[in-house]
Amino acid sequence: MVSTGSQTVLVAGGGIGGIATANRLRRRLDRRHRVVLINRDPDFTFAASYLWVMTGARRPAQITRPLRRLERRGIEVVIGDVTDIDPATRTVTVGDQRLTGDHLVVSLGADWATDRIPGLAEHGQTFATLGGAERLAGELRRVETGRIVVVTAAPLYKCPAAPYEAALLIEAGLRARGVRSSVEVAVRSAEPAPMPVAGADVSAAVTMLLAQRNIDYQPGRQITAVEPGSLQFGDTNERADLVVYMPPIVAPPAIANSALAADDGWIHADRSTLATAFPGVYAIGDNTHIVLGIGKPLPRAGVFAHGQAHVVADTISASISGAPTPTGFDGHGGCFIETGDGRAAYGAGNFYGDPAPTVALHDPGRRWHWGKVAFEQQVMRRWL
Ligand SMILES: Cc1cc2nc3c(=O)[nH]c(=O)nc-3n(C[C@H](O)[C@H](O)[C@H](O)COP(=O)(O)OP(=O)(O)OC[C@H]3O[C@@H](n4cnc5c(N)ncnc54)[C@H](O)[C@@H]3O)c2cc1C
Known part of the structure; x- marks a missing residue:
């Protein structure tokens, strides 16, 4: 009409x-x-x-x-x-x-549902909000020794790549400051593999990126509480001098x-x-x-x-x-995964693929990092 x-x-x-x-x-x-x-x-x-x-x-x-x-x-x-x-x-x-x-x-x-995990907001740091990222930057600058654990606090959260990106960037930052050998970096994810919706090949490639940087990764670990200096996973706990989290959502x-x-x-x-x-x-x-x-x-x-x-x-x-109705959303999308040292990987494909999404991860390179910078500049200069 x-x-x-x-x-x-x-x-x-x-x-x-x-x-x-x-x-x-x-x-x-x-x-x-x-x-x-x-x-x-x-x-x-x-x-x-x-x-x-x-x-x-x-x-x-x-x-x-x-x-x-x-x-x-x-x-x-x-x-x-x-x-x-x-x-x-x-x-x-x-x-x-x-x-x-x-x-x-x-x-x-x-919305964030951080309060679902007792102690998470009080004893953890997050990169998921602007204020949180600023505070975390200050914490990271002070780290000389100890153990940093990046956690996904639930299987459902925003931007499946972000926690892995965070771990890789934290690792690169420690290396750049010359303190990497005295700081352990670990990732504990509530989901069964990194970015599982993107398929087994992407999960394996991200797992490899973590392993190459000596980041200790364990999937399928749902945190249940955070206390000063430790993370609780049901009956077991782990030492964590700095807990960095991606919050659950609601x-x-x-x-x-x-x-x-x-x-x-x-x-x-x-x-x-x-x-x-x-x-x-x-x-x-x-x-x-x-x-x-x-x-x-x-x-x-x-x-x-x-x-x-x-x-x-x-x-x-x-x-x-009264123009013809456009074609619908086709499920295609991609995202950059910063890996540090001015490089990023890029995962892209068809998430509506049948019977399963068909997504590929391109190896880290400078072009993908600059692709992310270019998109950021487009949003900040042209969208508003
Ligand atoms: C750390 C981080 C990194 C990310 N990196 C990427 C990335 O590299 N690539 C990517 O594709 N995605 C990324 N994402 C995810 C991406 O930011 C979100 O998926 C995207 O912003 C969703 O857009 P949206 O419009 O649905 O919601 P939002 O962008 O969250 O916008 C929702 C808006 O609604 C407002 N709002 C909420 N409730 C109310 C209310 N009751 N009344 C009035 N206003 C309200 C909020 O203030 C907000 O402005 C990242 C997310 C995080 C946290």
């Missing part, structure tokens, strides 16, 4: 998915139509660069931009907490405002408490169209739970939020202009 009047698109969430959606809609829709982006924090920060904050290669200001900059392009920005979503009427409650759209895109990400309450949520709290959107059960309501990025043919969920990664954002923005603009 072609619309002749003004339409409003609400985009809930101003992270990777929300910004990519709003920008693309703004480019495609004429100014009669409103694009309204809602986000809790006034600033966007680029999570993929937090690991460079951890290593000291970036200052927080370099990867932070005010969301209000989107207003220069004609995107309306509302800063506030979404407390309720009524998908039947496409209404979002933000403080004392109730905003209703003709179309609604939900991209509220995933669906944001505004979603889990809404009619959009499945029993697990996440939105089970259509894997191709990202449509929900409610007309005109789409969900993209980390707040969706898309189960692949292998029975495991599509990883929570910005590359997928970005690809899905384009599909949804194109679908909405086509529905307004």
Whole structure:
């Protein structure tokens, strides 16, 4: 159906998915139509660069931009907490405002569930938040001896590559400071292998990268508690002078408490169209739970939020202009894994592959590191 009047698109969430959606809609829709982006924090920060904050290669200001900059392009920005979503009427409650759209895109990400593991927040350090990465950078600069253990605190977390990347970068940093021989580096993962959704070859290649750098890796180890100087895994414990963690995640309450949520709290959107059960309501990025043919969920990664954002923005603009509906999201994506020394590996492929994802990991090289830098620069300079 072609619309002749003004339409409003609400985009809930101003992270990777929300910004990519709003920008693309703004480019495609004429100014009669409103694009309204809602986000809790006034600033966007680029999570993929937090690991460079951890290593000291970036200052927080370099990867932070005010969301209000989107207003220069004609995107309306509302800063506030979404407390309720009524998908039947496409209404979002933000403080004392109730905003209703003709179309609604939900991209509220995933919340941290750090408190699921007793002692984790108190005695551990994380690279998963900007403030955490800054504090961890200070801790790492002081390490001269001892044992650093990087843990994934649950099998489900954001960016499956990030904890392995963190361990490799920490190892390289210790080497650069000449203290590597007196510091042990270990990884304990709750999942059965590194990046298991990407397949056995990728898992084996990442395991090899860790082994080559003498990083002691043990999969299938779910931590149950953290105490000063030690990590608990059920009945056993291990010494850890510095615990570095990737937190578990949970669906944001505004979603889990809404009619959009499945029993697990996440939105089970259509894997191709990202449509929900409610007309005109789409969900993209980390707040969706898309189960692949292998029975495991599509990883929570910005590359997928970005690809899905384009599909949804194109679908909405086509529905307004009467253009043909675009092809759906095809499950392709890739991610860089920084390995230190100015190099990165690159894993990419089709996560919707049938019967299983077909993903390959390219060996570490300078070009992949510069590829990650180039993408960061594109986001920081062109997106906002
Ligand atoms: C350390 C780290 C490294 C990573 N590296 C990579 C990488 O190299 N490549 C990659 O592809 N992915 C990476 N990721 C994952 C990537 O950052 C996420 O998958 C991506 O940001 C998801 O986009 P999103 O839009 O779904 O959610 P987000 O980007 O998290 O955005 C959600 C937004 O919603 C806001 N919000 C939440 N609840 C509310 C509410 N109630 N009211 C208002 N606003 C709300 C949040 O403040 C946030 O701005 C990394 C993640 C981390 C933590």
